[in-house]
Amino acid sequence: MVFLWFLLLNTLCSISIRNGEMIDSLPGQPSDVNFIQYSGYIVTDKLHGRALFYYFAEAQSENRFSKPLTLWLGGGHECSIATMGMFYEHGPFRPTKDGKLVKNQFSWNLESNMLYVETPVGVEFSYSNTTTDYYNVWSDTLTAHQNMEFLRKWFIEYPEYRNLDFYIAGDSYGGHLAPQLAALILEYNRKPEHIRPIKLKGIVLGNPFLEKMSLSNVEHLWYHGIISTELYRLQKRVCNATRMVIEFLSGEMSEYCSDIDVMISEEIGVDMDQDHNENLLFQSCESSSISSSQQHHLATETAKADPCLRDWVYDYVSRPEVQKALHANTTGLPNHWNSIFHGNRKTIMHNLAIDILPTLSALLKSDIPVLIYSGDQDLRIPVTHTRELANVLARRLKLTTLEMNGPWYDGNQIGGWSQTFGKLGGCKKVGNLTFATVRGGAHFVPSSSPSQALTLFKAFLKRSPPPRTKSDH
Template sequence: MVFLLWFLLVNTLYSISIRINGEIIDSLPGQPSDVDFNQYSGYIVTHKFRGRALFYYFAEAQSEDKFSMPLTLWLGGGHDCSSAAIGMFYENGPFRPTEDGELVKNQFSWNLASNMLYVDTPIGVAFSYSNTSSDYKIWSDTMTARENLKFLRKWFIEFSEYRDLDFYIAGDSYGGHLAPQLAELILEYNRKPVHVRPIKLKGIALGNPLLEKMGLSNVEHLWHYGIISTELYHLQKRQCDSTRMVQEILSGEMSEDCSDINVMISEEIGDDMHKDNLLFQSCQTDQYSSSQRHCLGTETAKADPCLLTWVDDYLSRPEVQEALHANASTWDSIFHGRNMILNNLAIDILPTLSALLKRGIPLLIYSGDEDLRIPVSHTRELANVLATRLNLTTMEMNEPWYDGKQIGGWSQTFGNSGGGEKVANLTFATVRGGSHFVPNSSPSKALTLFKAFLKGSPPPNTHPDHYLVALPKY
């Protein structure tokens, strides 16, 4: 017995040493010198026979007691971009690249509030891959969810000290598909009696999410903002209405009528308009001075429309890929299953979200109001559809929420006040001035929303000096 315990202890210590020596990031190229948290990256093999492996980046919480803080899995992007790269360097990760290839601290990194795990998913985008070519032709959301659960289970074996932390899933854009589908599988996994250590899923946060196919239609939004003309708006309704246009997009074959409308819309929008953010212009490398670029992690500095370029440039460097323990040959890979992608886009996620809310999983949906891809009006409508289907009542009226002393946006929380079936709270929040990628355009506001979400509370509805304001004299 003593020998067995000694063997297990040595084996455990050996495994930990292998992980630390093999996957800890000593320092990223251009990283600031005063970094006080550990970073890890590498691969989790999800299917040994087919050679599938998912790349991850893990930033421990910036806290003296990181194990007192939750673990959050970030699933953003989708089938044509690196969810890990976008999350860690463009949105809510601890660093942002600059034009000169250096990294600056993101003062509003989400690892200030949680341990953060970013995963490139599905296989076939960025650093994640499969050695089986047929995988790139038959992939689907269902397969992605299963692979993500396999990844998570194996990651918890390797990082067992995080296994019992409160666990959250967050993401944006196509993460509106990936996060709820994984959450559903986690709850199924937890129900099996053989799994004596359930994954402690506590909530889901979705930013500007694609939840159902009509979210792909933004013509109403473009007209409302004055971006397209009234004449074109009415012509679109007569010649190729939104339902028809979305159906043709999903079929992969566009009629001449709808193609003509799309061309006219693109012409009226203009070439230098950034569809992720109404306030962005196209990338101009001489738009900011070098000193301004080093302030781009702050809320007061205007978000840089060139940042995606700097992220791609940074991750394309061999020394960066080596520091990340990444397979350099996969960085420019393209997901080839276009028809499968189009079929996945048509999936309605609302039934999945309804089931999760019924199972007691709180849901935050937030939406940047300057997003031209998935309109805030449509997302808000879907949140109200969810509330209606579940017979939820308004717990917190629609009202401003505050990021410090400034209005961050408006929010409304739904729930039930007892009696009948107990359903978790649903919160919908807009982000004033927010883009499709809110943590990029509005980092302070995004962190405020995230902290409230982790606390299980609505966004703050008063600013810090609320009770110090003098009452009017009569």
């Protein structure tokens, strides 16, 4: 009887703590919301006072436990990883010009319980009480271990999700973060003292930064007619792509490469180079020309991107009442700020130079499926290079082409082209690696092409290649 009372007391305490992290309602949120949201902090290192901010949206389903759990690890960006994933890419809501929220009909929590985390500490809401954490130490290795500690403790806080199928997804620099965390999870699962392994079922990488040559986009710029043939040939002659990347990572650009870099920026143009180099097709935000009704249409009824969405996200997340509702910004930082990679230049350059292909190879050898998708209008990480890396992985692992390159469909429209590699096990085909392009997709595909992104995500969760027929077939 005493033991049962102890269990009941602990359960009640757990419930009270959980309710403290539940989001009652976000400012401007629609009234007809059929899922529960949580947010708050997980302390990953008590000694240094490190805490990572998270946002968790339960699946929009009658039985949320019938859906998997997906952890989102976005890349470095001008705004935080969690809030950009939540409001700019595939979260359940999108801010509008008037400061309200509308439902995102292409939200990934239609298919999965979605957990967003800001990592490493120092990225907007996540924080540390150790000053040097903001400047010196955030190597990929330390970030991966902090993410693993976050996940381990998050499962203690939310034990009912511990046995769900688990996926890791991310874009941009998430191409480093997601595979490195996945490798630690497999290591964790192999230890005999961990009797409840984390059920890692796959990783999803969008426009991922995988190795140093992903930094080179000159050929892609020339192909799209953005830089001249004369400059393209000059670059290949006096400072080829490999040399330019190596010099950039060393922090010592030669006069030749520095001049070429300046000339490329001048031909791209200041607006495209500074503001929209993530999307060749993106239009500048002219907020005065977009009415509230037009924006509501963009956010809820079409698969098109809103050119002003990032501005609305900045404005919304910077509001004190929004931060309060999110249980965020407990350190009282100024309302408006931009986040960047933290750490000294040497650490940052070391991180960028890491080759993630061996890590992905090890994951694929452990039968962890990988989906790599790439927007074909991304000027930051060219689709041509990402496709080549996918083929390199397939060759290294001697994977067979299970599905030849061909168009995949988002509804009745071609969403892009895809190819699936894997192994033949008797009469069974096991697709381990899928590479998919997204037609018209930008660097952040769920923002520019939300319907296509959801279609790819949904197919991957079902262990299926992207659909090869129209939806009415």
